[in-house]
Amino acid sequence: MKPLLALCIYLSAFLLLSACAQESGTLIAQKAIPEEHVELPVFPDVVQPEAPAIPVYPEISKQQFTWITEDGGQSQLDFNPRVDILFVTDNSDSMKAAQANLIKNLNRFTNGITNNRMIDYHIGVIAPWDKSWNDPKNKKSDAYQIGELRFAKTASGADTPARFVTKKDSAAVLAATLKIGVAPYTAGGPETEEFFSPLMAALEKTGRGAANEGFFREDAQLVVILLTDADDSSSNITYEQMAQALVDFKGGRQDKVSVYGALVNKNTPEQFKDWGLRVHPTYHEECFTPAKKRIAGKCLEGFGPDKLEAMIVKANEGSGNPSEIRAKYIMDIVSPDFGKNLGKIGDSITVKTLEKQIFLSQIPRMDNGKLMVRVRYGTPDVLAQGKGQLIPNKVDGGWSYNPSSNSVKLSGNIKYEYTEGARFAVDLIPVPLAN
Structure with missing residues (x-):
């Protein structure tokens, strides 16, 4: 019974001490502190920074491409x-x-x-x-x-x-x-x-x-x-x-x-040939014997x-x-x-x-699979106005583009509206140069 009694004594003491500690803490917290002993820290006024300005960019418009006309006085555009x-x-x-x-x-x-x-x-x-x-x-x-x-x-x-x-x-x-x-x-x-x-x-x-x-x-x-x-x-x-x-x-x-x-x-009848092509001993001895007799089976097709x-x-x-x-x-x-x-x-x-081939000074642009090239035919004053006969883009009866030589080839069977002194204008939108 002695160990059990000792344990009870220890627990009672422990509980008593804990209650005293809580009581002490409460009393201390409730005790007034003299005003002269309070020193509050002084902080400077805090200035709130302004929000950074959001940059304003100009509106980005859709890229524009300009048609140019190949000319520069090049004689290759003349048509003679x-x-x-x-x-x-x-x-x-x-x-x-x-x-x-x-x-x-x-x-x-x-x-x-x-x-x-x-x-x-x-x-x-x-x-x-x-x-x-x-x-x-x-x-x-x-x-x-x-x-x-x-x-x-x-x-x-x-x-x-x-x-x-x-x-x-x-x-x-x-x-x-x-x-x-x-x-x-x-x-x-x-x-x-x-x-x-x-x-x-x-x-x-x-x-x-x-x-x-x-x-x-x-x-x-x-x-x-x-x-x-x-x-x-x-x-x-x-x-x-x-x-x-x-x-x-x-x-x-x-x-x-x-x-x-x-x-x-070689199969043309002999009477229509020059003597040098006829099967004749003077010109083709290989077709005859030394006695000038025709050798059977030789030179049947002629010459x-x-x-x-x-x-x-x-x-x-x-x-x-x-x-x-x-x-x-x-x-x-x-x-x-x-x-x-x-x-x-x-x-x-x-x-x-x-037929005519015109070499271009700039590479034309492709837009949705379409080559941005036009070919016109007319007198210089008409071409300067952006007019003239428009030549179709087709191999037979028009023009075609050769990327390996960067040139336009005009077929020889285009139906021209003939005009004295006419020449060509090749209009194109060039591929933009890289920055």
């Missing part, structure tokens, strides 16, 4: 489509029927070129060359030197001082000029026809005072038309060299050169103007594969469709002459 057409016409005796066929169908060829008032053309003609004429012992020769343009003629066939036909001349003058006639071998005509050597010489005779001065123009399309029933016999000029010479003559611009041919082919065809394909590179180029640039000289095909050549020349 020019073409220099050089016929290389075989005048050997076997070409009499072919020349007559050319003159008969000439209007089909010239319709697109001469009737289009936009095109400024020069048309001239040279003949092939026979290397034997260089031999002083050979009394046969041509009245013209190698590569010289024939004199233009009047409608009645008389020679004129001019070397080529221009836009101001009539269709009758052109027909008379291209009808150079034929010359049998016995009368001084060529026996082995060279085409590359006189064509090369024609390019060289362009300087001041030269026979062909003024015919070739730097900014004009160059078109060569070969009309023959033979192949080239030039011994020192390859077809690659001839094609490259034409491109080099136009400053390396392949697009400024076109070469066409009205030719025979064609392989060198001329190869040069045409090479000169027109970029216009398709070889088969496509042959189909477009070579026609059969004895075909019943000769006139129709001649017309196609004329139309092709017209379209290419009217």
